[in-house]
Amino acid sequence: GAVVSQHPSWVICKSGTSVKIECRSLDFQATTMFWYRQFPKQSLMLMATSNEGSKATYEQGVEKDKFLINHASLTLSTLTVTSAHPEDSSFYICSALVENYGYTFGSGTRLTVV
Amino acid sequence: GENVEQHPSTLSVQEGDSAVIKCTYSDSASNYFPWYKQELGKRPQLIIDIRSNVGEKKDQRIAVTLNKTAKHFSLHITETQPEDSAVYFCAASTGTASKLTFGTGTRLQVTL
Numbered sequence: 001g002a003v004v005s006q007h008p009s010w011v012i013c014k015s016g017t018s019v020k021i022e023c024r025s026l027d028f029q030a031t032t033m034f035w036y037r038q039f040p041k042q043s044l045m046l047m048a049t050s051n052e053g054s055k056a057t058y059e060q061g062v063e064k065d066k067f068l069i070n071h072a073s074l075t076l077s078t079l080t081v082t083s084a085h086p087e088d089s090s091f092y093i094c095s096a097l098v099e100n101y102g103y104t105f106g107s108g109t110r111l112t113v114v
Numbered sequence: 115g116e117n118v119e120q121h122p123s124t125l126s127v128q129e130g131d132s133a134v135i136k137c138t139y140s141d142s143a144s145n146y147f148p149w150y151k152q153e154l155g156k157r158p159q160l161i162i163d164i165r166s167n168v169g170e171k172k173d174q175r176i177a178v179t180l181n182k183t184a185k186h187f188s189l190h191i192t193e194t195q196p197e198d199s200a201v202y203f204c205a206a207s208t209g210t211a212s213k214l215t216f217g218t219g220t221r222l223q224v225t226l
Contacts, residue, residue: 034213042218042219043203043216043217043218043219044158044203044214045216046213046215091155093157093158095214097212102160103148103160103207106157107156108155108156108157110155
């Protein structure tokens, strides 16, 4: 139980283009979704917290106009990296806190911007 | 906000030996402390967790201890095996609907 399906698992895009990453909760309702970024050999750093039906809360230093988060339903949260640049290349992973279960993670998306 | 420090950053042990990884946290309101194992390119996998009302928890070869007064918690792996080689992260959370703050990670290598 408590599965989060994340797509795509990897994506390569050209500089200046946008990429959308989706996280779907398959067997529970995700009121809150956390979005993390992980650079090679580094830890998971929280980028933003999305709540269904309201605006996301971004961590300090994360550009909200560049990393657009939409959480329009209880089963889907999306992260769109706009005008991507090579420095945005990273591993992006979503996570939800499930009542009586704990935190569950998506499988991650490896983004490479060329 | 919460700050979690983790040591050591790398740890090499021989198969069969024990490994200990330590973390400290700053927010006294934190009450949930999970440990994750992450293999390259994969999602973190929960290996054990502890809540603030417990001082120690054990699951087979893995144990976690928590000292709330000192604000630190530790992961203990006994009888290490090559498949234990991975990156381990500690984390802390203040509970319901709260984000996880991760430590900096420990790369564990178990050699034959």
